[in-house]
Amino acid sequence: MxxxxxxxxxxxxxxxxxxxxxxxxxxxxxxxxxxxxxxxxxxxxxxxxxxxxxxxxxxxxxxxxxxxxxxxxxxxxxxxxxxxxxxxxxxxxxxxxxxxxxxxxxxxxxxxxxxxxxxxxxxxxxxxxxxxxxxxxxxxxxxxxxxxxxxxxxxxxxxxxxxxxLWPKIENQETALNLAYTGTIKSDILDETEIAYNLIKYLISNYKENVKERYKLKSDIVSRILEDSNMEENERIIEIMNYIGEKRGAIEKGNNIDLEKTAKIILEDFRTGNLGKITLEKVQN
Ligand SMILES: Nc1nc2c(ncn2[C@@H]2O[C@H](COP(=O)(O)OP(=O)(O)O)[C@@H](O)[C@H]2O)c(=O)[nH]1
Ligand SMILES: [Mg+2]
The missing domain is CATH 3.40.50.300 (P-loop containing nucleotide triphosphate hydrolases)
Known part of the structure; x- marks a missing residue:
């Protein structure tokens, strides 16, 4: 208790x-x-x-x-x-x-x-x-x-x-996100799609190979998305999420990618360790 x-x-x-x-x-x-x-x-x-x-x-x-x-x-x-x-x-x-x-x-x-x-x-x-x-x-x-x-x-x-x-102390957005990724807090301000979006953004910068391996993403397609200068950074991350959704069959009516479902898959995979061994906060040198 x-x-x-x-x-x-x-x-x-x-x-x-x-x-x-x-x-x-x-x-x-x-x-x-x-x-x-x-x-x-x-x-x-x-x-x-x-x-x-x-x-x-x-x-x-x-x-x-x-x-x-x-x-x-x-x-x-x-x-x-x-x-x-x-x-x-x-x-x-x-x-x-x-x-x-x-x-x-x-x-x-x-x-x-x-x-x-x-x-x-x-x-x-x-x-x-x-x-x-x-x-x-x-x-x-x-x-x-x-x-x-x-x-x-x-x-x-x-x-x-x-x-x-003890109660977690949420001093900034980064802390809120870290606690949301791990499932420690349910965020009122952020929905699951936003949480998963931020997680994928972090993972693509720090653990890209884990993401590619988990969802069997093709290197050349990932590179093409990440290097596409016609897209803003947030569009590129959404595109990676779409690719994950496609690979995992998260499709809604009209053949669009179901981003909400994709977000759930990503968060579940992170929390259960299916995305591999991942640290979200690194020691600052
Ligand atoms: N992978 C992993 N899961 C853990 C570990 N310790 C606890 N868990 C899981 O984390 C969740 C919360 O654990 P719990 O002991 O209830 O946390 P409490 O709220 O601090 O008492 C449960 O699903 C546990 O099975 C661990 O060292 N490794
Ligand atoms: Mg307990």
């Missing part, structure tokens, strides 16, 4: 470590800038989830980008579990000093962590993956952790079983 912002703020006080889940395809657009202030003094780990859908090279670039800011970053696929268990080693490493101090005083330091992230980044999937059969529900603890369910990840790490849901 989702928590309200007030609950999230209260939960933050109970934990040592925040695990922020981002969508590896849009690591900046899937962040919530407001939360930064709230968690300034907390230890943080970034999970670049859905890394299976993102560009392998860009995954490395993003991991380096966050690591340079001293934020440990882990690439995950919460669908098949790849990378998920690395979180345990990472938490142990981050708590090493605190644990040593506690031990000297004859105490055991239990690390408590919670997951935060905007909708659809894979918070529930990640929690399901990490709570395999060998992990135990810790149950209610009177006092400090009243009414909280904790999942035991190891004998001294516990994870809050419900994630903190």
């Amino acid at each position: 989702a928590k309200t912002m007030k609950q999230v703020e209260a939960d933050l006080k109970l934990v040592d470590i925040i695990i922020e889940i981002l969508d590896a395809r849009i690591p900046i657009s899937s962040q919530n800038p407001q939360i930064k202030k709230l968690i300034e003094n907390k230890k943080k780990i970034i999970i670049l989830n859905k890394s299976d859908l993102a560009d392998v090279k860009e995954n490395d670039n993003w991991r380096n980008y966050f690591n340079k800011q001293n934020i440990p970053t882990i690439l995950c696929n919460s669908n098949n579990g790849d990378g998920v268990n690395k979180i345990i080693g990472q938490i142990n490493e981050m708590l090493k000093e605190e644990r040593e101090i506690a031990e000297q005083k004859g105490r055991t330091k239990i690390a408590r962590a919670m997951i935060i992230g905007i909708p659809n980044v894979g918070k529930s999937s990640f929690i399901n993956r990490i709570s395999n059969k060998s992990t135990m529900k810790v149950g209610n603890k009177p006092g400090v952790t009243k009414n909280k369910q904790w999942i035991r990840l190891s004998n001294n790490i516990e994870l809050l079983d419900t994630p903190g849901v």
